[in-house]
Amino acid sequence: xxxxxxxxxxxxxxxxxxxxxxxxxxxxxxxxxxxxxxxxxxxxxxxxxxxxxxxxxxxxxxxxxxxxxxxxxxxxxxxxxxxxxxxxxxxxxxxxxxxxxxxxxxxxxxxxxxxxxxxxxxxxxxxxxxxxxxxxxxxxxxxxxxxxxxxxxxxxxxxxxxxxxxxxxxxxxxxxxxxxxxxxxxxxxxxxxxxxxxxxxxxxxxxxxxxxxxxxxxxxxxxxxxxxxxxxxxxxxxxxxxxxxxxxxxxxxxxxxxxxxxxxxxxxxxxxxxxxxxxxxxxxx
Amino acid sequence: xxxxxxxxxxxxxxxxxxxxxxxxxxxxxxxxxxxxxxxxxxxxxxxxxxxxxxxxxxxxxxxxxxxxxxxxxxxxxxxxxxxxxxxxxxxxxxxxxxxxxxxxxxxxxxxxxxxxxxxxxxxxxxxxxxxxxxxxxxxxxxxxxxxxxxxxxxxxxxxxxxxxxxxxxxxxxxxxxxxxxxxxxxxxxxxxxxxxxxxxxxxxxxxxx
Numbered sequence: 001x002x003x004x005x006x007x008x009x010x011x012x013x014x015x016x017x018x019x020x021x022x023x024x025x026x027x028x029x030x031x032x033x034x035x036x037x038x039x040x041x042x043x044x045x046x047x048x049x050x051x052x053x054x055x056x057x058x059x060x061x062x063x064x065x066x067x068x069x070x071x072x073x074x075x076x077x078x079x080x081x082x083x084x085x086x087x088x089x090x091x092x093x094x095x096x097x098x099x100x101x102x103x104x105x106x107x108x109x110x111x112x113x114x115x116x117x118x119x120x121x122x123x124x125x126x127x128x129x130x131x132x133x134x135x136x137x138x139x140x141x142x143x144x145x146x147x148x149x150x151x152x153x154x155x156x157x158x159x160x161x162x163x164x165x166x167x168x169x170x171x172x173x174x175x176x177x178x179x180x181x182x183x184x185x186x187x188x189x190x191x192x193x194x195x196x197x198x199x200x201x202x203x204x205x206x207x208x209x210x211x212x213x214x215x216x217x218x219x220x221x222x223x224x225x226x227x228x229x230x231x232x233x234x235x236x237x238x239x240x241x242x243x244x245x246x247x248x249x250x251x252x253x254x255x256x257x258x259x260x261x262x263x264x265x266x267x268x269x270x271x272x273x274x275x276x277x278x279x280x281x282x283x284x285x
Numbered sequence: 286x287x288x289x290x291x292x293x294x295x296x297x298x299x300x301x302x303x304x305x306x307x308x309x310x311x312x313x314x315x316x317x318x319x320x321x322x323x324x325x326x327x328x329x330x331x332x333x334x335x336x337x338x339x340x341x342x343x344x345x346x347x348x349x350x351x352x353x354x355x356x357x358x359x360x361x362x363x364x365x366x367x368x369x370x371x372x373x374x375x376x377x378x379x380x381x382x383x384x385x386x387x388x389x390x391x392x393x394x395x396x397x398x399x400x401x402x403x404x405x406x407x408x409x410x411x412x413x414x415x416x417x418x419x420x421x422x423x424x425x426x427x428x429x430x431x432x433x434x435x436x437x438x439x440x441x442x443x444x445x446x447x448x449x450x451x452x453x454x455x456x457x458x459x460x461x462x463x464x465x466x467x468x469x470x471x472x473x474x475x476x477x478x479x480x481x482x483x484x485x486x487x488x489x490x491x492x493x494x
Contacts, residue, residue: 015436019469020462046434046475051382052426055404056488063484064430110480154383192347192383199445200422201379202455204351233467237458269465 007130010072011039012089014082014229015047021229023266024249028081028123031251034138034258035131039079042071048088051196065092066106066114074115079126081251083156083228084195086122093120122156124227124250128171135178140259143180144281149221150176150183151212151247153231154192172225172250179257187215193234202238209238213245222277225250236271246274256283319366329402335392336360342386342396352376353415356386356396359403372407375415376400418449431485434475439468 017025032039045068053061065088072078080086096103097116107114121129150172173183191212194205213235216224226232227250235247252266256278263284267275278284318326318334326333336357343355353375354362362371371377380400387395407414414420425441425448442459446452462468475481 015438015473018435018473020438020467022466044476046481047430047436049430050426050436052423053430054382054401055378056408056420056423056427058401058405060427060484060488064481067480067484109483154385190385192381192385194347195381195383196422196426197348197379197381197419199442200416200419201351204348208347237462269467271461271465 006036006038007126008038008040008076009079009126010042010076012042012045012068012072012078012080012085014080014085015050016229016233017081020233021249023269024081024229024232024251026262027249027255027260027266028251030255030260030262031127031258034255034260035127035134037079037126037130040073040076042068042078045071048085050084054088061088062092062095063106065089066096067110069093069096069118070107070110070112070114072115072118074118077119077121077126079121079123081123081229083122083153084230086120087155089120093118122227124156124171124175127175127254135175135258138258139179141257141283143176143253143257144283146181146277146281146283147220147222148176148181148183148253149187149216149219149224149245150185150189151187151216151224151226151231151235152189153226153228154190154195156227172227176225176253179253181253184216184219184221186219187221188212193228193231194238195230195234198234198238205234205238206240209235210241213239213241216245217241221245223248223274225253244272246270246272246277248274319364321366321368321371322363325363325399325402325406328406329395329398331395331398333360333363333394333399335394336364337392339391341389341391342394345385345389347383347385348379348381351379356380356400360394360396360399363399369412372403372410372412373415377403377407378414378416378419421445421448427485427488429472431481433472434478434481435473437469437472439463439470440472442468 013025029039046064048068049061049064053064068089069092078089080089096106096114103114127135152172173185176183188211191208193212194208198205213224223245224235224247226235226247229249232247232249252263256263267273275284322333338357338361340355340357343349343357346356349355356376359371359374359376377400380397382397382401384397387397390396422445425445426436429437429441446454459468
């Protein structure tokens with residue numbers, strides 16, 4: 001049997017993924033091991049500015065993001081986990097490619113080159129582009145028809161060039177179905193969870209989150225899978241439904257299907273424990 | 286046979302641009318674009334004048350209920366030059382940049398960029414802030430960024446709840462998150478902090494809310 005060549009990436013984790021959503025990061029590393037992705041963490045990365053820097057001072061957000069780009073190795077694609085970070089990184093990279101003057105002045109300031117041709121991809125895209133042949137070969141657990149509502153959230157695949165770029169809709173469904181799950185699609189998959197308003201206007205966010213989750217329940221889903229750590233958190237802490245559905249990170253489901261052994265560490269960190277459901281489906285012991 | 290042929294010959298003789306014939310008089314509503322609108326268009330790199338008020342943005346916006354003006358009205362107000370009303374509105378602060386409006390807009394107007402431009406302008410011009418608690422939250426995030434280069438959620442939330450005097454709001458959520466280890470007690474830091482500080486120096490100089 002021939003082994004597929006290992007694919008190398010520079011990995012940009014982002015603030016949420018290293019703290020609040022530690023389980024997302026950990027399961028991502030497990031999934032990447034199985035898929036043959038080699039990850040090097042971007043050395044000394046900083047926050048891309050989140051929502052806040054762009055609201056208060058766009059130039060500040062732009063520079064914070066550009067610093068991350070200047071640290072990246074142009075030879076390897078930059079793998080990003082957080083949709084908002086991805087959006088900022090792509091947006092700034094596009095802008096710097098078009099505005100040579102701005103790029104040069106930032107390069108002088110940082111005393112580093114900002115790579116002009118850098119592929120910036122989300123983990124989901126990386127799985128679709130490089131991981132599919134391995135996915136079948138490495139699958140250890142079949143998802144036994146678990147009914148999943150895919151939840152993309154708002155920012156992922158609303159590319160910065162808007163209609164100039166490719167949308168990766170339905171890829172989560174394709175992968176989950178390939179792993180043996182069933183997906184429901186009559187729910188608010190692209191509805192915004194409220195992002196930072198969760199901290200400031202909790203009442204508004206509660207109504208949005210309840211809407212999203214009850215739409216998934218009405219469509220017959222047993223759980224939700226999301227690609228955004230922020231969405232996962234908001235869906236868990238802000239829903240006030242009597243019987244909330246568990247919300248998985250996409251990387252968790254993927255790593256689980258690929259046979260990762262340390263899933264208890266991840267699921268113990270969920271506010272809505274998904275283990276009863278998975279046990280019921282015979283997926284975990 | 287013959288009349289038809291002649292007809293097609295006649296239509297060929299018509300001028301190519303039908304609108305220019307007969308010559309309609311031009312209606313001048315105002316002499317040129319207002320300064321405010323021009324500035325917003327320049328800074329956001331978005332052509333607001335493509336908006337034909339179809340209201341797709343307002344219908345799609347998940348948080349339009351919390352806004353004082355829906356996004357399409359904000360655009361109209363910019364075009365009409367209602368600078369102070371726009372910059373003091375709540376809508377520009379409530380926008381979370383989810384891009385639902387931008388992706389639904391038939392004319393591809395990047396409304397999120399417009400909203401970010403407006404909040405930045407409101408701060409630069411010292412306008413009354415529409416939703417002070419939201420600005421306070423953003424500034425807490427920036428203080429965390431300035432100190433560590435990354436966000437430290439526990440500190441941001443504690444300081445924000447203290448500053449807005451919502452002492453007990455979300456205590457239960459906070460405790461549940463702490464119990465699950467979702468709020469780190471100590472921040473993760475960037476090593477080359479001098480690079481981050483250099484970005485922030487001009488910011489605090491120009492923007493003292």
